[in-house]
Amino acid sequence: MATDITGQLVDFARLTPPSEAREMMRLSLFDWVACAIAGAREVEFANFVAVQKASSTGTAQIVGGGSTSAPAAALINGTLSHALDYDDTHFAHIGHPSVAVVPAVLALADSLPDAIDAATTGVEASILVGVWLGRDHYQVGYHQTATAGAFGATLAAGRLLKLDAKQLRHALGLCASMASGVKAQFGTMAKPLNAGLAARSGIEAALWAQAGMTAAHDGLAGPLGFSATHHGGDHDVTLGWKAPQILSISHKFHACCHGLHATLEALSGVRLSADQVARIDIRTHPRWMSVCNIAEPQTGLAAKFSYAQTASMSVLGHDTRAIKSFSDAITRDADIITLRNRVHVEADERLSETQSEVAISLANGEVQRLRCDLLSPMSLETRAQKLRSKAAALLGADLAAPLWKVTQGDSLPDLLDLLKGRS
Amino acid sequence: MATDITGQLVDFARLTPPSEAREMMRLSLFDWVACAIAGAREVEFANFVAVQKASSTGTAQIVGGGSTSAPAAALINGTLSHALDYDDTHFAHIGHPSVAVVPAVLALADSLPDAIDAATTGVEASILVGVWLGRDHYQVGYHQTATAGAFGATLAAGRLLKLDAKQLRHALGLCASMASGVKAQFGTMAKPLNAGLAARSGIEAALWAQAGMTAAHDGLAGPLGFSATHHGGDHDVTLGWKAPQILSISHKFHACCHGLHATLEALSGVRLSADQVARIDIRTHPRWMSVCNIAEPQTGLAAKFSYAQTASMSVLGHDTRAIKSFSDAITRDADIITLRNRVHVEADERLSETQSEVAISLANGEVQRLRCDLLSPMSLETRAQKLRSKAAALLGADLAAPLWKVTQGDSLPDLLDLLKGRS
Numbered sequence: 001m002a003t004d005i006t007g008q009l010v011d012f013a014r015l016t017p018p019s020e021a022r023e024m025m026r027l028s029l030f031d032w033v034a035c036a037i038a039g040a041r042e043v044e045f046a047n048f049v050a051v052q053k054a055s056s057t058g059t060a061q062i063v064g065g066g067s068t069s070a071p072a073a074a075l076i077n078g079t080l081s082h083a084l085d086y087d088d089t090h091f092a093h094i095g096h097p098s099v100a101v102v103p104a105v106l107a108l109a110d111s112l113p114d115a116i117d118a119a120t121t122g123v124e125a126s127i128l129v130g131v132w133l134g135r136d137h138y139q140v141g142y143h144q145t146a147t148a149g150a151f152g153a154t155l156a157a158g159r160l161l162k163l164d165a166k167q168l169r170h171a172l173g174l175c176a177s178m179a180s181g182v183k184a185q186f187g188t189m190a191k192p193l194n195a196g197l198a199a200r201s202g203i204e205a206a207l208w209a210q211a212g213m214t215a216a217h218d219g220l221a222g223p224l225g226f227s228a229t230h231h232g233g234d235h236d237v238t239l240g241w242k243a244p245q246i247l248s249i250s251h252k253f254h255a256c257c258h259g260l261h262a263t264l265e266a267l268s269g270v271r272l273s274a275d276q277v278a279r280i281d282i283r284t285h286p287r288w289m290s291v292c293n294i295a296e297p298q299t300g301l302a303a304k305f306s307y308a309q310t311a312s313m314s315v316l317g318h319d320t321r322a323i324k325s326f327s328d329a330i331t332r333d334a335d336i337i338t339l340r341n342r343v344h345v346e347a348d349e350r351l352s353e354t355q356s357e358v359a360i361s362l363a364n365g366e367v368q369r370l371r372c373d374l375l376s377p378m379s380l381e382t383r384a385q386k387l388r389s390k391a392a393a394l395l396g397a398d399l400a401a402p403l404w405k406v407t408q409g410d411s412l413p414d415l416l417d418l419l420k421g422r423s
Numbered sequence: 424m425a426t427d428i429t430g431q432l433v434d435f436a437r438l439t440p441p442s443e444a445r446e447m448m449r450l451s452l453f454d455w456v457a458c459a460i461a462g463a464r465e466v467e468f469a470n471f472v473a474v475q476k477a478s479s480t481g482t483a484q485i486v487g488g489g490s491t492s493a494p495a496a497a498l499i500n501g502t503l504s505h506a507l508d509y510d511d512t513h514f515a516h517i518g519h520p521s522v523a524v525v526p527a528v529l530a531l532a533d534s535l536p537d538a539i540d541a542a543t544t545g546v547e548a549s550i551l552v553g554v555w556l557g558r559d560h561y562q563v564g565y566h567q568t569a570t571a572g573a574f575g576a577t578l579a580a581g582r583l584l585k586l587d588a589k590q591l592r593h594a595l596g597l598c599a600s601m602a603s604g605v606k607a608q609f610g611t612m613a614k615p616l617n618a619g620l621a622a623r624s625g626i627e628a629a630l631w632a633q634a635g636m637t638a639a640h641d642g643l644a645g646p647l648g649f650s651a652t653h654h655g656g657d658h659d660v661t662l663g664w665k666a667p668q669i670l671s672i673s674h675k676f677h678a679c680c681h682g683l684h685a686t687l688e689a690l691s692g693v694r695l696s697a698d699q700v701a702r703i704d705i706r707t708h709p710r711w712m713s714v715c716n717i718a719e720p721q722t723g724l725a726a727k728f729s730y731a732q733t734a735s736m737s738v739l740g741h742d743t744r745a746i747k748s749f750s751d752a753i754t755r756d757a758d759i760i761t762l763r764n765r766v767h768v769e770a771d772e773r774l775s776e777t778q779s780e781v782a783i784s785l786a787n788g789e790v791q792r793l794r795c796d797l798l799s800p801m802s803l804e805t806r807a808q809k810l811r812s813k814a815a816a817l818l819g820a821d822l823a824a825p826l827w828k829v830t831q832g833d834s835l836p837d838l839l840d841l842l843k844g845r846s
Contacts, residue, residue: 048631051631056480057478141646141647142652173608176608177608177616182642184647184648190636193636208474208616211474212467213471216613224609228563229564229654231652
C-alpha cells in the first residue's frame with residue numbers, strides 16, 4: 001500500500017470546510033440531536049448508562065440528562081443516538097457518519113461554530129476513509145459506521161484539541177489499534193454500541209496523543225496496519241473540499257428499514273382510502289427482497305421491514321416518520337390488512353439500491369405511476385423542512401422548534417441544555 | 424465456520440483450574456507485578472495515566488499508586504506492565520497472556536484465591552482463542568496479546584462477576600466488537616497500550632453484559648463475526664484442562680529481545696574475562712538474523728537487539744536481567760568491544776526459534792560447547808528461583824522478597840498494597 005492516507009488526513013484537518021458543507025452538517029446535527037433524545041428514552045440502555053456514570057466523572061453533557069467525562073459521554077451519546085437506527089447515512093461507504101463523530105465533538109467543543117467545523121471535517125473524513133477502505137471491508141463484516149467512523153471522530157477531536165501535525169498523526173495511529181466493530185452485532189444492542197465505541201475511540205486517541213502517546217507512523221496504510229489487517233482496498237480518494245461527500249448524505253424520513261424509504265418517498269404525496277385502491281405494484285432493487293419484504297407482519301418491529309405494511313400505512317395517512325406509528329396494533333388494523341393484501345412487490349435489476357417505482361391502480365381504472373431515487377438532489381431548504389417534520393413527529397413540536405433554532409445558531413450551552421431532552 | 428467457540432468458552436469458564444495450572448499462574452502473577460512496578464517507573468507514560476485518573480473514579484488500585492475505576496485501572500495497569508516488554512509469553516499463539524488478563528482480574532477480584540482461579544481461566548482461554556485464530560491472524564498483522572487477550576480478559580472478568588451463561592455469551596459477543604490492536608504499533612508506546620486496551624475491553628464487556636447489553640450469539644465464530652473479519656483460521660482447539668497450555672508459558676529472564684534468550688540461557692553458567700576468550704560462535708534460527716543481530720550497537724536500546732553485545736555482557740558478568748544494565752555506556756565499554764568483536768553469529772535452519780548453540784573457543788585452545796532450548800521443561804521450583812532473581816534485579820531485594828510472599832499467599836489487600844510500588 002503506497003498511500004500515506006494518514007498524512008493526507010492530517011493535512012485535511014487543517015482546512016476550513018466550505019459553507020455549504022457546514023450548512024449540511026447543521027442539518028445533520030439537528031437530526032442527530034432529535035435521534036439522540038428519542039434514543040435516550042429507550043429504557044433498555046439505562047443500566048449501561050448508569051455503569052458509565054458510576055465510574056467516570058466530568059462536565060460533558062449526557063443526552064437525556066447528567067454529565068460525565070468526555071470519553072464516557074461520547075460512548076453513551078454515540079450509543080443512544082444510534083439506538084433507533086434513525087440517524088443519517090452515507091451510501092458511498094455505507095455508514096452512519098454523525099453517530100460516531102458528533103458525540104465526540106460535543107464532548108470536547110468550546111463553541112458551536114468550532115463544533116460545526118470539527119464535525120464537518122470529521123464526517124467528511126469518515127466517509128472518505130470508508131471509501132478508501134472500500135466495499136470488501138464492509139462485505140467481509142466490518143461495520144463502517146464504527147471503523148471509518150472512529151477515524152473521523154479522531155480527526156474531529158484532534159482538531160478541537162488543536163493537536164499539531166505530529167500529535168494528530170499519532171492520534172490516527174492510536175485509532176488504528178482501537179477502531180473496530182463487526183456486523184455480527186446487527187439486530188442486537190451492540191450495533192448502536194459500535195457507534196458509541198467509535199466516538200469514544202476518537203476522543204481517547206486524540207487525548208492520549210496530546211498526553212504524549214506515540215503510535216505507528218501510518219497506522220492506516222502502513223505495514224501491519226489497519227488496511228492490511230482489515231481487508232482494506234486502498235481505493236483512490238482525494239482528501240479535500242472540491243466535491244464534498246457530506247452533501248450527499250441521506251437522512252431517514254421514515255422510522256423503518258432504509259430499503260423501504262425510496263418507496264415511501266415515492267408515495268409521499270398520495271392519500272387514499274382502502275376502497276379507492278385496486279392494486280399497488282412496487283418495483284425495487286433485488287437486494288432488498290430478503291431484507292424488508294415481510295408480506296404479513298404481526299409486530300411493530302416486523303412492520304418496519306415490510307413493503308406491503310408501510311406502503312399501506314403511508315397511503316392511509318399513518319405517519320411513518322414517528323416511532324410510535326410502528327405498533328403491534330397497526331399490523332392488525334382492518335384497513336391496513338385489506339390494502340396490504342393488494343400490494344405486490346417485484347425485484348427489478350434495472351433499479352439501483354436507492355430507487356423505487358410504484359404503480360397504483362385505482363378502483364376507477366386510473367393508474368398513478370410514481371418513482372423516487374433517494375440520491376436525487378434535494379435542496380437544503382426541502383431537506384430542512386422534512387427534517388423538522390421528522391423531529392416534530394419524534395419529539396413533539398415543543399421540543400423540535402427550539403432544537404431547530406439552537407442548531408442553526410451559535411450557542412453551544414443552549415444546544416447542550418436541549419440535549420437533556422426535557423419536552 | 425462451524426465451531427461454537429463462544430459456547431465452549433462459556434462452559435470452560437465454569438471449570439475449576441487444576442492446582443498445577445494455578446501454581447504456574449501464581450508465578451506469572453509474581454512476574455507480572457514485578458514488570459508492572461518497573462514499568463510504572465517509565466515517566467513517559469505519566470501524562471497518559473493522569474488523563475485516566477482525571478476522568479475516572481473508583482477504588483481499583485493503580486500500579487505505582489492511586490486508585491480509579493476498574494476499567495481505567497485495567498487500562499493503565501495493562502499498559503504499564505507491558506511497557507518494558509519483559510512480561511510472560513506463550514509461543515503457541517505468540518502472545519503475552521498475563522498483561523491482558525491479570526489487570527482485568529485485579530481490578531475486579533474480591534479475594535486472591537478467586538483472582539488466581541479467574542486469571543488462570545482467562546490466561547488459558549486467551550492462549551486457546553489465539554490458537555483457534557491461528558498463525559494467519561498473527562502474520563497478517565493482528566497483535567494476539569491484544570486480540571486473543573481481550574477474550575481471555577472477558578472470560579476472567581465474567582467469572583469474577585459471576586455472570587450466568589447467557590450474560591457471559593453476550594460479554595464474549597461484545598468483546599468481538601472491541602478486541603483489536605495491530606502490530607504496526609511495535610516499537611511505539613501503542614504496543615503496550617494494546618495490552619491495556621485488551622484488559623479494559625474484558626472488564627467492560629463483562630460489566631456491560633451484566634447491565635443488560637446484548638450482542639451477537641456467537642461473536643467469535645458466527646457469520647460476520649470476529650474470525651470471519653479478522654483472518655481467523657477456525658483451528659481445532661479443545662477447551663478443557665486435560666493438557667493446560669499455561670504450563671508451557673515462557674518467562675523472560677533477560678531484559679532484551681526474546682530472540683537472544685536461548686543464547687543467554689546457554690551462556691548462563693559462563694564467567695570469563697575478555698582475554699580468556701579467542702572466539703564465540705553462536706548458531707540461531709534464521710528468523711532472528713534480521714531481528715536482533717546488530718553487530719556494533721551504539722545505544723542501550725540497540726544493545727537489546729544484539730547477540731554480540733549481550734553475549735559479551737553475559738560472559739563478562741553484567742546482569743542481563745536488569746533493565747539498567749542496558750545503558751548507552753555499556754556499548755562503549757572497552758572489554759565489551761574487545762569481546763563482541765570476537766563473536767560470530769550464523770543462521771542455522773536445523774534449529775527452532777527457541778533453540779541456540781554456542782561454542783566458546785578459549786585462548787588456551789579449549790572449546791566449550793553449550794546449547795539451550797527455551798521450551799525444555801523447567802520445574803516450577805527452578806522457574807520460581809529464576810523469577811525471584813529477575814525480580815530482585817528489577818526492583819531490589821527489599822521489594823522482591825515481600826512481593827514473592829504475597830503472590831504465594833491469600834491476601835489480596837496485601838498484594839494490592841505492594842502494587843503501589845514503594846521500594
